[in-house]
Amino acid sequence: STLRSVxxxxxxxxxxxxxxxxxxxxxxxxxxxCGSCKVFFKRAVE
Incomplete structure (x- = not known):
């Protein structure tokens, strides 16, 4: 998996x-x- 944790x-x-x-x-x-990247990608695919 590519999940990273801190x-x-x-x-x-x-x-x-x-x-x-x-x-x-x-x-x-x-x-x-994160929420910011989620919104960015949501707008990018519209």
């Missing part, structure tokens, strides 16, 4: 956006991304 000191790691490296909000369009 230890933040909490019990569960944060997922990292594979496009920009920010904290990811989930899997959008088949890729783990």
């Amino acid at each position: 230890s933040t000191g909490s019990s569960r790691p944060s997922k990292i956006c594979l496009v920009c490296g920010d904290e990811a909000s989930g899997c959008h369009y088949g890729v783990v991304t």
